Amino acid sequence: MTEIDQGIQYMKEGKLEEAAQYFTDAIEQDPKNPVHYINFGNLLLHMKDYQRAERFYLKGTELDQEAATAYYGLGNVYFEQDEFEKAKKSFQKAINLGLEEADPYFMLGMTFLYDEQFKLSLPYLQRASELNPDDADVQFQYGLALAQTQQLDRAKEVFNQVLEIQxxxxxxxxxxxxxxxxxxxxxxxxxxxxxxxxxxxxxxxxxxxxxxxxxxxxxxx
Incomplete structure (x- = not known):
């Protein structure tokens, strides 16, 4: 197990101080590697230390302008602080850079949903639901967006799918x-x-x- 893998393992185990020390050591040993800053940003985001998390993610983007996961992390930092315009741009950037996973689509859709732009949330939540069809929360939020846009027949189908999952x-x-x-x-x-x-x-x-x-x-x- 590499040092950075060990840091992530500490995070999963809730050993946050140990994780912070490992990520700090990794940055000191390899200060040009954006992955170390992104992982430390993830830890700080988990700890709700949004200002420092933003700085570490931004450092990751300075070192690698195509670091999609750094932009995804930034999106989460802004989303948690209700800075929806910044969050939208960051999540969209992550997607544009090739982060073809359910999470950035889901979070971009949720940002539009929280910003009460229900129609704009739909394509992203739909894509998230396609990429992660077995996630009850993803499907439920997609169903909500459909209901908010008066697509009740389709919303009904999706809510029933949620009940099949959970x-x-x-x-x-x-x-x-x-x-x-x-x-x-x-x-x-x-x-x-x-x-x-x-x-x-x-x-x-x-x-x-x-x-x-x-x-x-x-x-x-």
Whole structure:
């Protein structure tokens, strides 16, 4: 195991001080290698030390202007601080440099989603869902974007796919309940709200949705 691999292993084990020391030693021994700065940036990002993480990622890009993972790291730094415009540019740069993985597409889509640019989020979340079809969170966020853009039939399909991956997904059931209300299928909506509450008894939205249905049914009697 190389020194840098050992540092990553320490990170996975939660031994952050040991990881920091290994990455520091690696930089001292090979200060021209951008990978060491990127790995230290990843550690600092994990520790929520965003200012220092940004500096290390930027150093990585200075040493290698095509270091896609450095730009991906920068995107995460900016995303965590709600600097969505900077995050978009960084994630897009990582993709343009060939980081053809689900994560940068997913995070770029999430940045648009958090910035309430729902239509712009769709192609990136769709691509992430294609690259990582078995990830419930990726599929769920894609379903949300579809629902936000009123593509309810497709959103319904995706939320059902989420439940195939993760049967106990309260938010997927809640959103299927909301779609059922739009379809005027009250019985199905109640089934989904009940399922969401069974999985997560304190699910406020599902509880409120069920209560509104009960009030509506009482008024119609």
């Amino acid at each position: 049967e106990v997904h309260s938010d997927a059931h809640y959103n299927l309940g909301v779609i059922s209300l739009f379809e005027e299928n009250i019985d199905q909506a109640i089934v989904h709200f009940d399922k969401a509450l069974e999985i997560q008894p304190d699910h406020l939205l599902a509880g409120n949705g069920k209560k509104q249905i009960e009030i509506m049914l009482e008024d119609n009697q």
